[in-house]
Amino acid sequence: MSHLSYEQRYTIEVLLKTNKSKAEIASTLSVDKSVIYREIKRNCDRRSGEYKALLAQKKYQNRLVTKPKKARATPEIKKRVFSLIRADYSPEQVVGFLKKNNEETVSHETIYSLIWDDKKRKGNLHKHLRRKGRRYRKRGNINDSRGKIVGRVGIENRPKEAEKREVFGHFEVDTIIGKDHKGAIITLNERASGMLWMKKVESKDAEIVKEKLAEILDEIRPYLKSITGDNGKEFAGHQYITDEYCDFFFANPYSPWERGSNENLNGLIRQYIPKKSNFDDYTDEDIKRIQDKLNNRPRKRYNYETPIFVMEKLLFNPKVAFVA
Numbered sequence: 056m057s058h059l060s061y062e063q064r065y066t067i068e069v070l071l072k073t074n075k076s077k078a079e080i081a082s083t084l085s086v087d088k089s090v091i092y093r094e095i096k097r098n099c100d101r102r103s104g105e106y107k108a109l110l111a112q113k114k115y116q117n118r119l120v121t122k123p124k125k126a127r128a129t130p131e132i133k134k135r136v137f138s139l140i141r142a143d144y145s146p147e148q149v150v151g152f153l154k155k156n157n158e159e160t161v162s163h164e165t166i167y168s169l170i171w172d173d174k175k176r177k178g179n180l181h182k183h184l185r186r187k188g189r190r191y192r193k194r195g196n197i198n199d200s201r202g203k204i205v206g207r208v209g210i211e212n213r214p215k216e217a218e219k220r221e222v223f224g225h226f227e228v229d230t231i232i233g234k235d236h237k238g239a240i241i242t243l244n245e246r247a248s249g250m251l252w253m254k255k256v257e258s259k260d261a262e263i264v265k266e267k268l269a270e271i272l273d274e275i276r277p278y279l280k281s282i283t284g285d286n287g288k289e290f291a292g293h294q295y296i297t298d299e300y301c302d303f304f305f306a307n308p309y310s311p312w313e314r315g316s317n318e319n320l321n322g323l324i325r326q327y328i329p330k331k332s333n334f335d336d337y338t339d340e341d342i343k344r345i346q347d348k349l350n351n352r353p354r355k356r357y358n359y360e361t362p363i364f365v366m367e368k369l370l371f372n373p374k375v376a377f378v379a
Contacts, residue, residue: 069323077092146170147163229317233332237333238256238257283303
């Protein structure tokens with residue numbers, strides 16, 4: 056089973072506060088209910104028993120750091136692994152076979168590394184691989200220029216006032232993906248008020264996303280100060296947004312907390328549009344209805360005022376403070 060994301064943990068926190076059962080939460084997240092029971096038991100606050108997404112995420116990350124390392128590739132293990140590679144086992148098959156027979160092993164990533172080292176020394180282990188040693192492009196490689204977003208401006212250049220959440224006009228943008236990666240929903244939220252705008256798109260094609268995002272921005276053009284997105288290729292048309300509307304910034308890779316407001320809102324949206332949903336089942340009117348529902352829901356961080364109320368006060372009475 057894949058590990059829960061911060062977005063899923065935030066959804067668990069929200070649903071627990073609305074007295075949803077663990078079975079209902081599991082159904083919303085499309086996971087087995089045992090996952091929810093285990094998650095809450097392992098990551099709740101030990102003193103109060105309360106489940107909080109941020110604490111749960113921190114506990115999870117701490118466990119990754121302290122997690123016992125896999126067995127070291129000793130000469131004996133190497134000898135056994137290499138014999139199986141020469142029998143045309145893949146590294147994954149080697150690991151699975153040895154584990155099944157209760158033999159010591161190392162991870163398949165380590166086995167690949169051993170094979171590449173052997174290749175550098177003019178060895179022939181790589182010739183027993185299905186691809187004969189032709190390596191896949193490493194995902195997330197910062198030096199990989201293929202598909203890189205041109206003209207990307209990092210979040211470190213964003214105005215400092217955006218961090219304080221005291222001024223209306225600084226936004227975050229993301230996309231939610233439908234079942235089988237078909238269709239998407241653009242989610243745009245304002246950082247200070249929590250206001251949300253949503254639009255359904257037929258795909259994550261950069262040109263389509265740019266045009267639909269522009270439709271949203273046309274409605275709020277006078278109030279735009281900045282937009283921050285992740286590094287998804289669907290935002291490759293950011294320069295048009297910058298030229299036509301406002302500055303567009305990109306968060307750092309693998310740093311969802313830099314767009315925490317949007318991550319949290321996406322978790323709330325999943326209450327109404329669960330993961331693996333077929334977006335063809337949702338009309339534009341459905342999407343607007345969900346948007347309006349969330350914008351009229353009281354939020355704890357605003358002393359239980361609604362995002363719409365907070366937006367109006369920020370725009371027309373900026374001296375009023377809401378953040379708890």
